[in-house]
Amino acid sequence: MSKELILTINPGSTSTKIGIFKDKEKILEQKLEHNTDELEKFEKITDQYEYRMDLIQDVLEKENMKLDKFKAVVGRGGLLRPMPAGTYEITDKMVEDLKIGIQGEHASNLGGLIAKGLGDRVNIPSYIVDPVAVDEFEDIARISGIPEIPRKSLLHALNIRAVSHRLAEEIDKDYSSLNLIVAHLGGGISVASIEKGRITDVNNANEMGPFSPERAGEVPVGDLAKLCFSGEYTLSDIKKKLRGKAGLVGYLGTNNAKEVVDRINSGDKKAQLIFNAMAYQIGKEIGKMAAVLKGKVDYIILTGGVAYSNMLTSYVKDMIDFIAPVEVYPGEDELEALNEGALRVLEGKEKAKVYEEEVNIND
Numbered sequence: 001m002s003k004e005l006i007l008t009i010n011p012g013s014t015s016t017k018i019g020i021f022k023d024k025e026k027i028l029e030q031k032l033e034h035n036t037d038e039l040e041k042f043e044k045i046t047d048q049y050e051y052r053m054d055l056i057q058d059v060l061e062k063e064n065m066k067l068d069k070f071k072a073v074v075g076r077g078g079l080l081r082p083m084p085a086g087t088y089e090i091t092d093k094m095v096e097d098l099k100i101g102i103q104g105e106h107a108s109n110l111g112g113l114i115a116k117g118l119g120d121r122v123n124i125p126s127y128i129v130d131p132v133a134v135d136e137f138e139d140i141a142r143i144s145g146i147p148e149i150p151r152k153s154l155l156h157a158l159n160i161r162a163v164s165h166r167l168a169e170e171i172d173k174d175y176s177s178l179n180l181i182v183a184h185l186g187g188g189i190s191v192a193s194i195e196k197g198r199i200t201d202v203n204n205a206n207e208m209g210p211f212s213p214e215r216a217g218e219v220p221v222g223d224l225a226k227l228c229f230s231g232e233y234t235l236s237d238i239k240k241k242l243r244g245k246a247g248l249v250g251y252l253g254t255n256n257a258k259e260v261v262d263r264i265n266s267g268d269k270k271a272q273l274i275f276n277a278m279a280y281q282i283g284k285e286i287g288k289m290a291a292v293l294k295g296k297v298d299y300i301i302l303t304g305g306v307a308y309s310n311m312l313t314s315y316v317k318d319m320i321d322f323i324a325p326v327e328v329y330p331g332e333d334e335l336e337a338l339n340e341g342a343l344r345v346l347e348g349k350e351k352a353k354v355y356e357e358e359v360n361i362n363d
């Protein structure tokens with residue numbers, strides 16, 4: 001049997017997306033949405049491995065896509081050690097770091113684990129591309145205010161880089177000549193400043209910035225400290241409260257922004273206030289990044305699943321379109337970007353990076 005396909009796997013906090021490609025052509029795409037109740041029963045993210053793997057295998061079986069048809073498997077890379085962008089082969093050390101959650105817990109940690117698990121079964125290579133741990137920060141962006149707690153570059157690097165390249169192509173400019181602000185609005189939210197092709201600053205999408213469908217973002221730290229020591233919560237409870245049970249889930253009980261829009265359209269005033277507040281915080285974060293770029297912003301891009309909502313993008317545009325022209329690319333180009341990252345390596349245009357050679361293993 002000829003091995004001509006590439007399998008791409010993108011686990012997010014609210015969904016698992018699967019794509020099958022023949023060269024650059026996407027021949028299958030499936031989005032499996034996970035509601036809050038489904039995910040709540042898992043103590044840790046890595047506990048979701050079997051659950052998400054089974055769902056992926058079910059899709060492959062239903063579509064009669066046997067593993068021996070594939071020449072590579074590519075997963076979204078997770079919260080690994082700070083690293084340059086690129087395509088990486090999945091090594092044992094990477095697997096170890098994904099399992100520990102070396103920079104924290106997030107669904108994307110499962111991308112590399114599942115890709116490696118499937119690839120090893122049929123002895124084909126497995127890769128990750130532009131993981132959420134891509135770090136191109138200016139040193140000044142690392143300082144938080146507490147020496148023991150540096151700011152971290154954790155973001156939707158895969159889609160942010162993909163849509164920035166897409167815009168550059170559309171306006172016929174070189175990516176490395178542009179200053180951009182890109183806000184990825186998914187289960188988590190990243191708002192990044194891109195200076196001449198380099199991501200110089202971003203809120204840590206797992207812990208900072210605007211609140212999101214399932215995350216707290218920035219909260220008043222004094223009150224958070226009191227909550228932690230109230231005796232009512234364990235560390236695990238607090239982590240879940242901040243990621244998974246916060247944001248839209250905390251206020252409205254759902255991680256599904258579409259459902260929130262439906263509630264607003266049926267007259268739910270609380271849903272309207274909370275949705276507007278999320279938009280307001282996104283607008284404020286974009287303003288911060290405009291200051292990072294000293295006002296020299298060529299374009300602002302709004303992307304990710306929540307950018308499908310006109311209600312939200314209109315609110316944000318109204319706050320920030322004085323800064324620069326705003327482009328909306330709803331959804332994400334992540335499956336395509338995973339496929340193209342693997343293709344560049346398989347076609348010999350690029351050499352796969354080796355994790356152990358690119359990161360500081362002793363940190």
Ligand SMILES: Nc1ncnc2c1ncn2[C@@H]1O[C@H](COP(=O)(O)OP(=O)(O)O)[C@@H](O)[C@H]1O
Pocket residue numbers: 011012013014015016185186187188213255256257258259261304305306307308309331332
């Ligand atoms: N048409 C839509 N209108 C509003 N929100 C949407 C729409 N489509 C998807 N979303 C929301 O986008 C969010 C998921 O975004 P996505 O980028 O797919 O995130 P993830 O990769 O974290 O699962 C969910 O809250 C989902 O309800």
Ligand SMILES: CCCC(=O)OP(=O)(O)O
Pocket residue numbers: 011012013014106107108132154155156186187188189205206
């Ligand atoms: C940790 C940053 C990536 C992120 O938040 O992704 P999702 O929106 O898919 O949860």
